[in-house]
Amino acid sequence: MSKFWSETVKRCVPYVPGEQLNDANIVKLNTNENPYPPSPKVVEAIKVEAERKLNLYPSPTVDQLRTDIAEYYGLSKDNIFVGNGSDEVLAFSFLAFFEAGKPIRFPAVSYSFYPVYCKLFNISYEEVKLNRDFTLPVEAFFQTDGGVIFPNPNAPTSIYLEIDAIKEIVENNPDQVVIIDEAYIDFASESAVSLINTYNNLLVIQTMSKSRSLAGLRIGFALGNSDLIEGLTRIKDSFNSYTLDRLAIAGAEAAIKDTNYYKSTTREIIHTREWITAEMKKRGFHILPSQANFIFVSHYNKQAEELYAALKDRNVLIRHFNKPGIDNYLRVTIGTNKNMELFLNKLDEILA
Ligand SMILES: Cc1ncc(COP(=O)(O)O)c(C=O)c1O
Structure with a gap:
Protein backbone atom coordinates (compact mmCIF):
# COMPACT_ATOMS: atom_id res chain seq x y z
CA MET A 1 0.00 0.00 0.00
CA PRO A 38 1.67 -23.25 -34.22
CA SER A 39 1.41 -23.85 -37.96
CA PRO A 40 4.80 -23.60 -39.73
CA LYS A 41 3.16 -20.97 -41.97
CA VAL A 42 2.68 -18.75 -38.90
CA VAL A 43 6.34 -19.02 -37.92
CA GLU A 44 7.39 -18.25 -41.50
CA ALA A 45 5.11 -15.19 -41.70
CA ILE A 46 6.54 -13.83 -38.43
CA LYS A 47 10.12 -14.30 -39.69
CA VAL A 48 9.35 -12.47 -42.92
CA GLU A 49 7.66 -9.61 -41.05
CA ALA A 50 10.55 -9.37 -38.56
CA GLU A 51 12.87 -8.52 -41.44
CA ARG A 52 10.58 -5.94 -42.99
CA LYS A 53 9.16 -2.92 -41.26
CA LEU A 54 9.67 -3.07 -37.52
CA ASN A 55 10.76 0.56 -37.58
CA LEU A 56 7.20 1.53 -38.53
CA TYR A 57 4.07 1.43 -36.36
CA PRO A 58 1.62 -1.35 -37.18
CA SER A 59 -1.82 -0.65 -38.65
CA PRO A 60 -4.06 0.96 -36.02
CA THR A 61 -7.18 -0.46 -37.69
CA VAL A 62 -5.73 -3.93 -38.46
CA ASP A 63 -7.94 -4.08 -41.57
CA GLN A 64 -6.35 -7.06 -43.31
CA LEU A 65 -6.53 -9.36 -40.28
CA ARG A 66 -10.10 -8.27 -39.54
CA THR A 67 -11.01 -8.95 -43.18
CA ASP A 68 -9.41 -12.41 -43.01
CA ILE A 69 -11.27 -13.30 -39.81
CA ALA A 70 -14.52 -11.94 -41.29
CA GLU A 71 -14.04 -14.07 -44.41
CA TYR A 72 -13.42 -17.16 -42.32
CA TYR A 73 -16.77 -16.65 -40.54
CA GLY A 74 -18.74 -15.30 -43.51
CA LEU A 75 -19.09 -11.85 -41.90
CA SER A 76 -17.97 -8.31 -42.72
CA LYS A 77 -14.84 -6.55 -41.43
CA ASP A 78 -17.12 -4.20 -39.46
CA ASN A 79 -18.23 -7.18 -37.38
CA ILE A 80 -14.69 -7.88 -36.14
CA PHE A 81 -12.59 -6.32 -33.39
CA VAL A 82 -9.07 -7.59 -32.63
CA GLY A 83 -6.99 -7.19 -29.48
CA ASN A 84 -3.98 -8.29 -27.48
CA GLY A 85 -5.31 -11.65 -26.35
CA SER A 86 -8.96 -12.20 -25.53
CA ASP A 87 -8.24 -10.95 -22.01
CA GLU A 88 -7.78 -7.48 -23.46
CA VAL A 89 -10.86 -7.82 -25.66
CA LEU A 90 -12.83 -8.90 -22.57
CA ALA A 91 -11.51 -5.96 -20.54
CA PHE A 92 -12.49 -3.49 -23.28
CA SER A 93 -15.92 -5.14 -23.54
CA PHE A 94 -16.56 -4.73 -19.81
CA LEU A 95 -15.67 -1.03 -20.15
CA ALA A 96 -17.74 -0.58 -23.31
CA PHE A 97 -20.96 -2.36 -22.32
CA PHE A 98 -21.23 -2.78 -18.54
CA GLU A 99 -21.46 -0.22 -15.74
CA ALA A 100 -21.97 0.60 -12.06
CA GLY A 101 -25.45 0.27 -10.62
CA LYS A 102 -26.65 -2.21 -13.25
CA PRO A 103 -25.42 -5.60 -12.09
CA ILE A 104 -24.23 -8.00 -14.74
CA ARG A 105 -24.51 -11.76 -14.15
CA PHE A 106 -21.98 -14.50 -14.59
CA PRO A 107 -21.69 -18.01 -13.14
CA ALA A 108 -20.21 -18.33 -9.65
CA VAL A 109 -17.87 -20.99 -11.05
CA SER A 110 -16.37 -19.37 -14.13
CA TYR A 111 -13.38 -17.53 -15.52
CA SER A 112 -11.88 -15.75 -12.52
CA PHE A 113 -10.93 -12.67 -14.53
CA TYR A 114 -14.57 -11.46 -14.68
CA PRO A 115 -14.80 -10.22 -11.06
CA VAL A 116 -11.34 -8.69 -11.50
CA TYR A 117 -12.57 -6.49 -14.37
CA CYS A 118 -15.69 -5.60 -12.38
CA LYS A 119 -13.64 -4.36 -9.45
CA LEU A 120 -11.19 -2.51 -11.69
CA PHE A 121 -13.91 -0.72 -13.67
CA ASN A 122 -16.39 -0.39 -10.79
CA ILE A 123 -19.03 -2.56 -12.47
CA SER A 124 -21.74 -4.16 -10.31
CA TYR A 125 -22.14 -7.92 -10.59
CA GLU A 126 -24.06 -10.95 -9.32
CA GLU A 127 -22.63 -14.45 -9.34
CA VAL A 128 -25.16 -17.11 -10.31
CA LYS A 129 -24.84 -20.48 -8.59
CA LEU A 130 -24.46 -23.37 -11.03
CA ASN A 131 -26.74 -26.42 -10.89
CA ARG A 132 -25.50 -29.34 -8.76
CA ASP A 133 -24.12 -31.06 -11.86
CA PHE A 134 -22.22 -27.84 -12.78
CA THR A 135 -24.53 -27.05 -15.72
CA LEU A 136 -25.73 -23.48 -16.23
CA PRO A 137 -29.17 -22.55 -14.81
CA VAL A 138 -30.26 -20.90 -18.06
CA GLU A 139 -33.28 -18.96 -16.77
CA ALA A 140 -31.23 -17.32 -14.03
CA PHE A 141 -29.60 -15.32 -16.81
CA PHE A 142 -32.90 -13.88 -18.14
CA GLN A 143 -33.96 -10.22 -17.60
CA THR A 144 -30.70 -8.94 -16.13
CA ASP A 145 -30.22 -5.27 -15.29
CA GLY A 146 -26.73 -4.97 -16.73
CA GLY A 147 -25.93 -7.87 -19.07
CA VAL A 148 -24.47 -11.36 -19.08
CA ILE A 149 -21.11 -12.97 -19.62
CA PHE A 150 -19.99 -16.58 -19.46
CA PRO A 151 -17.55 -18.84 -21.22
CA ASN A 152 -18.88 -21.53 -23.54
CA PRO A 153 -17.62 -24.17 -22.89
CA ASN A 154 -17.46 -22.92 -19.31
CA ALA A 155 -14.10 -22.76 -17.58
CA PRO A 156 -13.00 -24.48 -15.44
CA THR A 157 -15.95 -26.92 -15.65
CA SER A 158 -15.45 -27.68 -19.42
CA ILE A 159 -19.23 -28.05 -19.89
CA TYR A 160 -20.80 -26.80 -23.13
CA LEU A 161 -24.16 -25.02 -23.37
CA GLU A 162 -26.30 -25.68 -26.46
CA ILE A 163 -26.95 -22.84 -28.93
CA ASP A 164 -30.73 -22.89 -28.32
CA ALA A 165 -30.14 -22.02 -24.66
CA ILE A 166 -27.83 -19.16 -25.69
CA LYS A 167 -30.55 -17.86 -28.02
CA GLU A 168 -33.01 -17.83 -25.11
CA ILE A 169 -30.59 -15.89 -22.92
CA VAL A 170 -29.94 -13.34 -25.68
CA GLU A 171 -33.67 -12.96 -26.43
CA ASN A 172 -34.43 -12.47 -22.75
CA ASN A 173 -31.96 -9.59 -22.44
CA PRO A 174 -33.04 -7.40 -25.36
CA ASP A 175 -31.65 -4.20 -23.85
CA GLN A 176 -28.39 -5.61 -22.49
CA VAL A 177 -25.28 -7.07 -24.06
CA VAL A 178 -24.73 -10.81 -23.73
CA ILE A 179 -21.09 -11.81 -24.12
CA ILE A 180 -20.18 -15.40 -24.90
CA ASP A 181 -16.51 -16.05 -24.20
CA GLU A 182 -15.66 -18.79 -26.68
CA ALA A 183 -12.00 -19.32 -25.75
CA TYR A 184 -12.43 -23.11 -26.08
CA ILE A 185 -15.13 -23.30 -28.77
CA ASP A 186 -12.98 -25.05 -31.40
CA PHE A 187 -12.90 -28.11 -29.14
CA ALA A 188 -16.72 -28.07 -28.89
CA SER A 189 -19.67 -28.63 -31.19
CA GLU A 190 -21.01 -25.25 -32.38
CA SER A 191 -20.14 -21.57 -32.05
CA ALA A 192 -22.71 -18.84 -31.35
CA VAL A 193 -21.14 -16.76 -34.16
CA SER A 194 -23.99 -17.93 -36.43
CA LEU A 195 -26.38 -15.82 -34.30
CA ILE A 196 -24.69 -12.45 -34.51
CA ASN A 197 -26.45 -11.34 -37.70
CA THR A 198 -29.77 -11.99 -35.94
CA TYR A 199 -29.10 -10.41 -32.54
CA ASN A 200 -27.61 -6.93 -32.15
CA ASN A 201 -26.95 -7.52 -28.43
CA LEU A 202 -24.74 -10.59 -28.80
CA LEU A 203 -20.95 -10.35 -28.67
CA VAL A 204 -18.83 -13.46 -29.18
CA ILE A 205 -15.19 -13.39 -28.09
CA GLN A 206 -12.58 -15.86 -29.33
CA THR A 207 -8.84 -16.34 -29.05
CA MET A 208 -5.94 -17.77 -31.03
CA SER A 209 -4.30 -18.88 -27.75
CA LYS A 210 -5.93 -22.30 -27.56
CA SER A 211 -6.89 -24.06 -30.81
CA ARG A 212 -4.35 -22.12 -32.88
CA SER A 213 -1.43 -22.70 -30.49
CA LEU A 214 -0.65 -18.97 -30.20
CA ALA A 215 -0.88 -18.17 -26.47
CA GLY A 216 2.55 -16.53 -26.75
CA LEU A 217 1.53 -14.18 -29.57
CA ARG A 218 -1.53 -12.68 -27.78
CA ILE A 219 -4.36 -12.45 -30.30
CA GLY A 220 -8.01 -12.31 -29.38
CA PHE A 221 -11.02 -11.09 -31.31
CA ALA A 222 -14.67 -10.17 -30.88
CA LEU A 223 -17.46 -10.80 -33.38
CA GLY A 224 -20.69 -8.84 -33.23
CA ASN A 225 -22.98 -6.22 -34.66
CA SER A 226 -21.05 -3.27 -36.14
CA ASP A 227 -22.36 -0.88 -33.44
CA LEU A 228 -20.88 -3.10 -30.72
CA ILE A 229 -17.60 -3.25 -32.62
CA GLU A 230 -17.57 0.54 -32.94
CA GLY A 231 -18.04 0.79 -29.15
CA LEU A 232 -15.04 -1.46 -28.59
CA THR A 233 -12.97 0.51 -31.09
CA ARG A 234 -13.76 3.78 -29.28
CA ILE A 235 -12.47 2.26 -26.02
CA LYS A 236 -9.34 0.86 -27.69
CA ASP A 237 -8.55 4.16 -29.41
CA SER A 238 -8.86 5.93 -26.07
CA PHE A 239 -6.27 3.59 -24.62
CA ASN A 240 -3.67 2.49 -27.17
CA SER A 241 -3.79 2.82 -30.97
CA TYR A 242 -1.58 -0.24 -31.52
CA THR A 243 -2.62 -3.12 -29.29
CA LEU A 244 -1.37 -5.72 -31.80
CA ASP A 245 2.24 -5.47 -32.97
CA ARG A 246 3.44 -6.22 -36.50
CA LEU A 247 4.63 -9.74 -35.66
CA ALA A 248 1.35 -10.66 -34.02
CA ILE A 249 -0.66 -9.33 -36.96
CA ALA A 250 1.47 -11.26 -39.49
CA GLY A 251 1.25 -14.47 -37.45
CA ALA A 252 -2.48 -14.13 -36.89
CA GLU A 253 -3.15 -13.56 -40.62
CA ALA A 254 -1.28 -16.76 -41.44
CA ALA A 255 -3.03 -18.67 -38.62
CA ILE A 256 -6.57 -17.78 -39.66
CA LYS A 257 -5.82 -18.97 -43.21
CA ASP A 258 -4.25 -22.31 -42.25
CA THR A 259 -7.49 -24.06 -41.34
C1 LIG B 1 -12.50 -18.61 -20.43
C2 LIG B 1 -11.29 -17.88 -20.87
N1 LIG B 1 -11.42 -16.72 -21.51
C3 LIG B 1 -10.35 -16.02 -21.94
C4 LIG B 1 -9.07 -16.47 -21.71
C5 LIG B 1 -7.91 -15.61 -22.14
O1 LIG B 1 -7.26 -16.06 -23.23
P1 LIG B 1 -6.20 -15.16 -24.03
O2 LIG B 1 -6.07 -13.84 -23.30
O3 LIG B 1 -4.95 -15.93 -24.04
O4 LIG B 1 -6.80 -14.97 -25.39
C6 LIG B 1 -8.87 -17.68 -21.05
C7 LIG B 1 -7.50 -18.16 -20.79
O5 LIG B 1 -7.21 -19.18 -20.27
C8 LIG B 1 -10.01 -18.40 -20.61
O6 LIG B 1 -9.88 -19.54 -19.94
Whole structure:
Protein backbone atom coordinates (compact mmCIF):
# COMPACT_ATOMS: atom_id res chain seq x y z
CA MET A 1 0.00 0.00 0.00
CA SER A 2 1.31 3.44 -0.88
CA LYS A 3 -0.09 6.88 -0.22
CA PHE A 4 0.31 7.51 -3.94
CA TRP A 5 -2.14 4.82 -4.96
CA SER A 6 -5.40 5.98 -6.55
CA GLU A 7 -8.76 4.63 -5.34
CA THR A 8 -8.73 2.37 -8.43
CA VAL A 9 -5.45 0.73 -7.45
CA LYS A 10 -6.67 0.25 -3.89
CA ARG A 11 -9.93 -1.29 -5.09
CA CYS A 12 -8.57 -3.73 -7.67
CA VAL A 13 -7.82 -7.37 -6.87
CA PRO A 14 -5.46 -8.59 -9.62
CA TYR A 15 -5.91 -11.92 -11.38
CA VAL A 16 -3.32 -14.57 -10.61
CA PRO A 17 -2.38 -16.61 -13.71
CA GLY A 18 -1.28 -20.26 -13.58
CA GLU A 19 2.39 -20.85 -12.84
CA GLN A 20 4.75 -20.44 -15.82
CA LEU A 21 7.83 -22.44 -14.85
CA ASN A 22 10.75 -22.45 -17.26
CA ASP A 23 11.87 -25.96 -16.51
CA ALA A 24 11.98 -28.28 -19.53
CA ASN A 25 11.47 -31.31 -17.25
CA ILE A 26 8.03 -30.16 -16.20
CA VAL A 27 4.94 -31.54 -17.88
CA LYS A 28 2.83 -28.44 -17.98
CA LEU A 29 -0.89 -29.18 -17.87
CA ASN A 30 -1.97 -26.12 -15.85
CA THR A 31 -2.84 -23.22 -18.17
CA ASN A 32 -4.80 -24.78 -21.06
CA GLU A 33 -2.10 -24.06 -23.60
CA ASN A 34 -1.94 -26.13 -26.78
CA PRO A 35 0.82 -28.77 -26.58
CA TYR A 36 1.44 -28.54 -30.35
CA PRO A 37 3.47 -25.76 -31.97
CA PRO A 38 1.67 -23.25 -34.22
CA SER A 39 1.41 -23.85 -37.96
CA PRO A 40 4.80 -23.60 -39.73
CA LYS A 41 3.16 -20.97 -41.97
CA VAL A 42 2.68 -18.75 -38.90
CA VAL A 43 6.34 -19.02 -37.92
CA GLU A 44 7.39 -18.25 -41.50
CA ALA A 45 5.11 -15.19 -41.70
CA ILE A 46 6.54 -13.83 -38.43
CA LYS A 47 10.12 -14.30 -39.69
CA VAL A 48 9.35 -12.47 -42.92
CA GLU A 49 7.66 -9.61 -41.05
CA ALA A 50 10.55 -9.37 -38.56
CA GLU A 51 12.87 -8.52 -41.44
CA ARG A 52 10.58 -5.94 -42.99
CA LYS A 53 9.16 -2.92 -41.26
CA LEU A 54 9.67 -3.07 -37.52
CA ASN A 55 10.76 0.56 -37.58
CA LEU A 56 7.20 1.53 -38.53
CA TYR A 57 4.07 1.43 -36.36
CA PRO A 58 1.62 -1.35 -37.18
CA SER A 59 -1.82 -0.65 -38.65
CA PRO A 60 -4.06 0.96 -36.02
CA THR A 61 -7.18 -0.46 -37.69
CA VAL A 62 -5.73 -3.93 -38.46
CA ASP A 63 -7.94 -4.08 -41.57
CA GLN A 64 -6.35 -7.06 -43.31
CA LEU A 65 -6.53 -9.36 -40.28
CA ARG A 66 -10.10 -8.27 -39.54
CA THR A 67 -11.01 -8.95 -43.18
CA ASP A 68 -9.41 -12.41 -43.01
CA ILE A 69 -11.27 -13.30 -39.81
CA ALA A 70 -14.52 -11.94 -41.29
CA GLU A 71 -14.04 -14.07 -44.41
CA TYR A 72 -13.42 -17.16 -42.32
CA TYR A 73 -16.77 -16.65 -40.54
CA GLY A 74 -18.74 -15.30 -43.51
CA LEU A 75 -19.09 -11.85 -41.90
CA SER A 76 -17.97 -8.31 -42.72
CA LYS A 77 -14.84 -6.55 -41.43
CA ASP A 78 -17.12 -4.20 -39.46
CA ASN A 79 -18.23 -7.18 -37.38
CA ILE A 80 -14.69 -7.88 -36.14
CA PHE A 81 -12.59 -6.32 -33.39
CA VAL A 82 -9.07 -7.59 -32.63
CA GLY A 83 -6.99 -7.19 -29.48
CA ASN A 84 -3.98 -8.29 -27.48
CA GLY A 85 -5.31 -11.65 -26.35
CA SER A 86 -8.96 -12.20 -25.53
CA ASP A 87 -8.24 -10.95 -22.01
CA GLU A 88 -7.78 -7.48 -23.46
CA VAL A 89 -10.86 -7.82 -25.66
CA LEU A 90 -12.83 -8.90 -22.57
CA ALA A 91 -11.51 -5.96 -20.54
CA PHE A 92 -12.49 -3.49 -23.28
CA SER A 93 -15.92 -5.14 -23.54
CA PHE A 94 -16.56 -4.73 -19.81
CA LEU A 95 -15.67 -1.03 -20.15
CA ALA A 96 -17.74 -0.58 -23.31
CA PHE A 97 -20.96 -2.36 -22.32
CA PHE A 98 -21.23 -2.78 -18.54
CA GLU A 99 -21.46 -0.22 -15.74
CA ALA A 100 -21.97 0.60 -12.06
CA GLY A 101 -25.45 0.27 -10.62
CA LYS A 102 -26.65 -2.21 -13.25
CA PRO A 103 -25.42 -5.60 -12.09
CA ILE A 104 -24.23 -8.00 -14.74
CA ARG A 105 -24.51 -11.76 -14.15
CA PHE A 106 -21.98 -14.50 -14.59
CA PRO A 107 -21.69 -18.01 -13.14
CA ALA A 108 -20.21 -18.33 -9.65
CA VAL A 109 -17.87 -20.99 -11.05
CA SER A 110 -16.37 -19.37 -14.13
CA TYR A 111 -13.38 -17.53 -15.52
CA SER A 112 -11.88 -15.75 -12.52
CA PHE A 113 -10.93 -12.67 -14.53
CA TYR A 114 -14.57 -11.46 -14.68
CA PRO A 115 -14.80 -10.22 -11.06
CA VAL A 116 -11.34 -8.69 -11.50
CA TYR A 117 -12.57 -6.49 -14.37
CA CYS A 118 -15.69 -5.60 -12.38
CA LYS A 119 -13.64 -4.36 -9.45
CA LEU A 120 -11.19 -2.51 -11.69
CA PHE A 121 -13.91 -0.72 -13.67
CA ASN A 122 -16.39 -0.39 -10.79
CA ILE A 123 -19.03 -2.56 -12.47
CA SER A 124 -21.74 -4.16 -10.31
CA TYR A 125 -22.14 -7.92 -10.59
CA GLU A 126 -24.06 -10.95 -9.32
CA GLU A 127 -22.63 -14.45 -9.34
CA VAL A 128 -25.16 -17.11 -10.31
CA LYS A 129 -24.84 -20.48 -8.59
CA LEU A 130 -24.46 -23.37 -11.03
CA ASN A 131 -26.74 -26.42 -10.89
CA ARG A 132 -25.50 -29.34 -8.76
CA ASP A 133 -24.12 -31.06 -11.86
CA PHE A 134 -22.22 -27.84 -12.78
CA THR A 135 -24.53 -27.05 -15.72
CA LEU A 136 -25.73 -23.48 -16.23
CA PRO A 137 -29.17 -22.55 -14.81
CA VAL A 138 -30.26 -20.90 -18.06
CA GLU A 139 -33.28 -18.96 -16.77
CA ALA A 140 -31.23 -17.32 -14.03
CA PHE A 141 -29.60 -15.32 -16.81
CA PHE A 142 -32.90 -13.88 -18.14
CA GLN A 143 -33.96 -10.22 -17.60
CA THR A 144 -30.70 -8.94 -16.13
CA ASP A 145 -30.22 -5.27 -15.29
CA GLY A 146 -26.73 -4.97 -16.73
CA GLY A 147 -25.93 -7.87 -19.07
CA VAL A 148 -24.47 -11.36 -19.08
CA ILE A 149 -21.11 -12.97 -19.62
CA PHE A 150 -19.99 -16.58 -19.46
CA PRO A 151 -17.55 -18.84 -21.22
CA ASN A 152 -18.88 -21.53 -23.54
CA PRO A 153 -17.62 -24.17 -22.89
CA ASN A 154 -17.46 -22.92 -19.31
CA ALA A 155 -14.10 -22.76 -17.58
CA PRO A 156 -13.00 -24.48 -15.44
CA THR A 157 -15.95 -26.92 -15.65
CA SER A 158 -15.45 -27.68 -19.42
CA ILE A 159 -19.23 -28.05 -19.89
CA TYR A 160 -20.80 -26.80 -23.13
CA LEU A 161 -24.16 -25.02 -23.37
CA GLU A 162 -26.30 -25.68 -26.46
CA ILE A 163 -26.95 -22.84 -28.93
CA ASP A 164 -30.73 -22.89 -28.32
CA ALA A 165 -30.14 -22.02 -24.66
CA ILE A 166 -27.83 -19.16 -25.69
CA LYS A 167 -30.55 -17.86 -28.02
CA GLU A 168 -33.01 -17.83 -25.11
CA ILE A 169 -30.59 -15.89 -22.92
CA VAL A 170 -29.94 -13.34 -25.68
CA GLU A 171 -33.67 -12.96 -26.43
CA ASN A 172 -34.43 -12.47 -22.75
CA ASN A 173 -31.96 -9.59 -22.44
CA PRO A 174 -33.04 -7.40 -25.36
CA ASP A 175 -31.65 -4.20 -23.85
CA GLN A 176 -28.39 -5.61 -22.49
CA VAL A 177 -25.28 -7.07 -24.06
CA VAL A 178 -24.73 -10.81 -23.73
CA ILE A 179 -21.09 -11.81 -24.12
CA ILE A 180 -20.18 -15.40 -24.90
CA ASP A 181 -16.51 -16.05 -24.20
CA GLU A 182 -15.66 -18.79 -26.68
CA ALA A 183 -12.00 -19.32 -25.75
CA TYR A 184 -12.43 -23.11 -26.08
CA ILE A 185 -15.13 -23.30 -28.77
CA ASP A 186 -12.98 -25.05 -31.40
CA PHE A 187 -12.90 -28.11 -29.14
CA ALA A 188 -16.72 -28.07 -28.89
CA SER A 189 -19.67 -28.63 -31.19
CA GLU A 190 -21.01 -25.25 -32.38
CA SER A 191 -20.14 -21.57 -32.05
CA ALA A 192 -22.71 -18.84 -31.35
CA VAL A 193 -21.14 -16.76 -34.16
CA SER A 194 -23.99 -17.93 -36.43
CA LEU A 195 -26.38 -15.82 -34.30
CA ILE A 196 -24.69 -12.45 -34.51
CA ASN A 197 -26.45 -11.34 -37.70
CA THR A 198 -29.77 -11.99 -35.94
CA TYR A 199 -29.10 -10.41 -32.54
CA ASN A 200 -27.61 -6.93 -32.15
CA ASN A 201 -26.95 -7.52 -28.43
CA LEU A 202 -24.74 -10.59 -28.80
CA LEU A 203 -20.95 -10.35 -28.67
CA VAL A 204 -18.83 -13.46 -29.18
CA ILE A 205 -15.19 -13.39 -28.09
CA GLN A 206 -12.58 -15.86 -29.33
CA THR A 207 -8.84 -16.34 -29.05
CA MET A 208 -5.94 -17.77 -31.03
CA SER A 209 -4.30 -18.88 -27.75
CA LYS A 210 -5.93 -22.30 -27.56
CA SER A 211 -6.89 -24.06 -30.81
CA ARG A 212 -4.35 -22.12 -32.88
CA SER A 213 -1.43 -22.70 -30.49
CA LEU A 214 -0.65 -18.97 -30.20
CA ALA A 215 -0.88 -18.17 -26.47
CA GLY A 216 2.55 -16.53 -26.75
CA LEU A 217 1.53 -14.18 -29.57
CA ARG A 218 -1.53 -12.68 -27.78
CA ILE A 219 -4.36 -12.45 -30.30
CA GLY A 220 -8.01 -12.31 -29.38
CA PHE A 221 -11.02 -11.09 -31.31
CA ALA A 222 -14.67 -10.17 -30.88
CA LEU A 223 -17.46 -10.80 -33.38
CA GLY A 224 -20.69 -8.84 -33.23
CA ASN A 225 -22.98 -6.22 -34.66
CA SER A 226 -21.05 -3.27 -36.14
CA ASP A 227 -22.36 -0.88 -33.44
CA LEU A 228 -20.88 -3.10 -30.72
CA ILE A 229 -17.60 -3.25 -32.62
CA GLU A 230 -17.57 0.54 -32.94
CA GLY A 231 -18.04 0.79 -29.15
CA LEU A 232 -15.04 -1.46 -28.59
CA THR A 233 -12.97 0.51 -31.09
CA ARG A 234 -13.76 3.78 -29.28
CA ILE A 235 -12.47 2.26 -26.02
CA LYS A 236 -9.34 0.86 -27.69
CA ASP A 237 -8.55 4.16 -29.41
CA SER A 238 -8.86 5.93 -26.07
CA PHE A 239 -6.27 3.59 -24.62
CA ASN A 240 -3.67 2.49 -27.17
CA SER A 241 -3.79 2.82 -30.97
CA TYR A 242 -1.58 -0.24 -31.52
CA THR A 243 -2.62 -3.12 -29.29
CA LEU A 244 -1.37 -5.72 -31.80
CA ASP A 245 2.24 -5.47 -32.97
CA ARG A 246 3.44 -6.22 -36.50
CA LEU A 247 4.63 -9.74 -35.66
CA ALA A 248 1.35 -10.66 -34.02
CA ILE A 249 -0.66 -9.33 -36.96
CA ALA A 250 1.47 -11.26 -39.49
CA GLY A 251 1.25 -14.47 -37.45
CA ALA A 252 -2.48 -14.13 -36.89
CA GLU A 253 -3.15 -13.56 -40.62
CA ALA A 254 -1.28 -16.76 -41.44
CA ALA A 255 -3.03 -18.67 -38.62
CA ILE A 256 -6.57 -17.78 -39.66
CA LYS A 257 -5.82 -18.97 -43.21
CA ASP A 258 -4.25 -22.31 -42.25
CA THR A 259 -7.49 -24.06 -41.34
CA ASN A 260 -6.23 -27.58 -42.08
CA TYR A 261 -3.40 -27.30 -39.59
CA TYR A 262 -5.45 -26.19 -36.60
CA LYS A 263 -8.26 -28.61 -37.41
CA SER A 264 -5.82 -31.52 -37.36
CA THR A 265 -4.18 -30.56 -34.03
CA THR A 266 -7.64 -29.92 -32.55
CA ARG A 267 -8.82 -33.36 -33.67
CA GLU A 268 -5.74 -34.87 -32.06
CA ILE A 269 -6.45 -33.09 -28.74
CA ILE A 270 -10.09 -34.21 -28.74
CA HIS A 271 -8.95 -37.76 -29.40
CA THR A 272 -6.47 -37.60 -26.50
CA ARG A 273 -9.18 -36.05 -24.29
CA GLU A 274 -11.53 -38.97 -24.89
CA TRP A 275 -8.77 -41.52 -24.26
CA ILE A 276 -7.52 -39.93 -21.00
CA THR A 277 -11.12 -39.52 -19.78
CA ALA A 278 -11.73 -43.27 -20.19
CA GLU A 279 -8.44 -44.13 -18.49
CA MET A 280 -9.08 -41.84 -15.53
CA LYS A 281 -12.61 -43.15 -15.05
CA LYS A 282 -11.10 -46.64 -14.66
CA ARG A 283 -8.98 -45.17 -11.83
CA GLY A 284 -11.89 -43.82 -9.78
CA PHE A 285 -12.14 -40.28 -11.14
CA HIS A 286 -15.39 -38.42 -11.68
CA ILE A 287 -14.99 -36.35 -14.87
CA LEU A 288 -17.36 -33.66 -16.07
CA PRO A 289 -18.37 -34.00 -19.76
CA SER A 290 -15.72 -31.91 -21.53
CA GLN A 291 -15.96 -30.03 -24.80
CA ALA A 292 -12.74 -28.12 -24.12
CA ASN A 293 -8.98 -28.78 -24.25
CA PHE A 294 -9.04 -29.61 -20.53
CA ILE A 295 -10.94 -31.83 -18.13
CA PHE A 296 -12.31 -31.09 -14.66
CA VAL A 297 -11.98 -34.06 -12.36
CA SER A 298 -12.28 -35.28 -8.78
CA HIS A 299 -11.28 -38.60 -7.22
CA TYR A 300 -13.63 -40.71 -5.10
CA ASN A 301 -11.22 -40.96 -2.13
CA LYS A 302 -8.10 -38.85 -2.76
CA GLN A 303 -8.29 -35.14 -1.95
CA ALA A 304 -7.68 -32.88 -4.95
CA GLU A 305 -5.13 -30.72 -3.15
CA GLU A 306 -3.15 -33.79 -2.13
CA LEU A 307 -3.13 -35.10 -5.72
CA TYR A 308 -2.08 -31.68 -7.03
CA ALA A 309 0.87 -31.55 -4.60
CA ALA A 310 1.93 -35.16 -5.26
CA LEU A 311 1.90 -34.55 -9.02
CA LYS A 312 3.86 -31.33 -8.60
CA ASP A 313 6.49 -33.24 -6.60
CA ARG A 314 6.77 -35.50 -9.65
CA ASN A 315 7.16 -32.56 -12.07
CA VAL A 316 3.59 -32.61 -13.39
CA LEU A 317 1.78 -29.32 -13.06
CA ILE A 318 -2.05 -29.16 -13.09
CA ARG A 319 -4.44 -26.53 -11.66
CA HIS A 320 -6.19 -26.59 -8.30
CA PHE A 321 -8.58 -23.78 -7.34
CA ASN A 322 -8.89 -23.20 -3.62
CA LYS A 323 -12.47 -22.02 -3.98
CA PRO A 324 -15.62 -23.26 -2.19
CA GLY A 325 -17.59 -25.74 -4.30
CA ILE A 326 -14.67 -26.70 -6.53
CA ASP A 327 -11.83 -27.20 -4.05
CA ASN A 328 -12.00 -30.96 -4.44
CA TYR A 329 -11.66 -30.71 -8.22
CA LEU A 330 -8.61 -30.46 -10.47
CA ARG A 331 -8.33 -28.96 -13.93
CA VAL A 332 -6.06 -30.90 -16.26
CA THR A 333 -5.06 -29.48 -19.65
CA ILE A 334 -4.94 -32.03 -22.46
CA GLY A 335 -1.33 -32.39 -23.63
CA THR A 336 0.15 -34.68 -26.25
CA ASN A 337 -0.46 -38.44 -25.92
CA LYS A 338 3.05 -38.72 -24.52
CA ASN A 339 2.39 -36.00 -21.89
CA MET A 340 -0.79 -37.73 -20.83
CA GLU A 341 0.83 -41.17 -20.64
CA LEU A 342 3.43 -39.72 -18.29
CA PHE A 343 0.70 -37.98 -16.26
CA LEU A 344 -1.15 -41.30 -15.99
CA ASN A 345 2.01 -43.15 -14.87
CA LYS A 346 2.57 -40.59 -12.12
CA LEU A 347 -1.08 -40.83 -11.08
CA ASP A 348 -0.77 -44.63 -10.86
CA GLU A 349 2.30 -44.22 -8.67
CA ILE A 350 0.39 -41.87 -6.35
CA LEU A 351 -2.81 -43.93 -6.24
CA ALA A 352 -0.97 -47.24 -5.65
C1 LIG B 1 -12.50 -18.61 -20.43
C2 LIG B 1 -11.29 -17.88 -20.87
N1 LIG B 1 -11.42 -16.72 -21.51
C3 LIG B 1 -10.35 -16.02 -21.94
C4 LIG B 1 -9.07 -16.47 -21.71
C5 LIG B 1 -7.91 -15.61 -22.14
O1 LIG B 1 -7.26 -16.06 -23.23
P1 LIG B 1 -6.20 -15.16 -24.03
O2 LIG B 1 -6.07 -13.84 -23.30
O3 LIG B 1 -4.95 -15.93 -24.04
O4 LIG B 1 -6.80 -14.97 -25.39
C6 LIG B 1 -8.87 -17.68 -21.05
C7 LIG B 1 -7.50 -18.16 -20.79
O5 LIG B 1 -7.21 -19.18 -20.27
C8 LIG B 1 -10.01 -18.40 -20.61
O6 LIG B 1 -9.88 -19.54 -19.94
